[in-house]
Amino acid sequence: MQKTIHTARGVRLAVHEAGPADGPAVVLVHGWAQSGAAWAAVDGFRTFAVDLRGHGDSEEPADGYGDPTAWADDLAAVLAHVGRPAVLVGWSYGGLVVTDYLRVHGTSRVRGLVLVGAITGIGRGRAGGRIGPVMRAAVPAALADDAALAVFCAAMAPSLPAETIERLTGAALRVSPAVRAALFDRDVDNTDVLAAVDVPAVVLHGLDDGVVAPSAAEHNAAAIPGARLVLLPDTAHLPFLERPAEFAAALSTVARLAEVAG
Incomplete structure (x- = not known):
């Protein structure tokens, strides 16, 4: 079920909802040049998968892509729509958006944190944003060239079925070159934000991830x-699709620890 919400700045965002209404709330934040449709349903959880600004069915405003407060306020609108504290899940660039939110708004509406193949920083030398050979080969061509972007999508997780790769590629091609490039026009290190996280956290990453380096x-x-690090062998950049049982286990771990913490 898709809902439409508006941020405090008036930007229209699409949110895809799934799962039982009384399940633990989970906000899913996708990566660069993707959409909320990348995620699969997770049994037992109420998921809210947002299309970030300029992606999917959300509005493409002219600016805000390099502004951490804009990303933070976008995610704040999603959490307000959820109406209760939620687990935040950031995949790839979504991890940077999640840390933008935490820097500006803190953890008062956050029950837990899951980073999946995620970056938390961006820019030369940022340890939380180290990229792998797939991303290095794609940039800068994929910022403007659709053919290069399609090659990148196919290389993110080659073991996935062809129809899944086609779906991810279709979502990527909907994102304008201007937005693709604007997301890289940042330089930020969020290590200090991570150090202040006071909710349960799991970091899940594929050892074969060629987009975001496992060292990130x-x-x-x-x-x-107190974060738990789970490194998955024979797994590339989409652990939630390649290893759904392990992804569900990470969500369950965070939800359980959050319940214990009260």
Whole structure:
């Protein structure tokens, strides 16, 4: 079920809802040049998968893509729509959006945190944003060239079925070159934000991830107090599709720890 919400700045965002209404609330934040449709349903959870600004069925405003407060306020609108504290899940670039939110708004509406193949920083030398060979090969061509973007999508997780790759590629091609490029026009290190996280956290990452380097996951997990690091063999950049049982287990772990913490 797709809903439409508006941020405090008036930006229209699409949110895809699934799962039982009384299940633990989970907000799913997708990666660069993707959409909320990338996620699969997770049994027992009420999921809210947002299309980030400029992606999917959300509005494409002219600006805000390099502004952490804009991303933070977008995610704040999603959490207000959820109406109760939720687990935040950031995949790839979505991890950066999640940390933008935490920097501006803190954890008062957050029950837990799951980073999946995620970056938390961006820019040269940022340990939380180290990229792998697939991303290095794609940029800068994929920022403007659709053929290069399609090659990148196919290389994110080659073991996935062809129809899944086609769906991810279709979502990517809907994102304008201007937005694709604007998301890279940032330089930020959120290690200090991670160090202040006071909710249960799991960092889940594929050891074969060629988009975001596993060393980024190691940095992010080490920075978050008490975080659990799960490195998955034979897994690339989409653990929630490649290894859904392990992804569901990570969500369950965070939800259980949050319940214990009260």
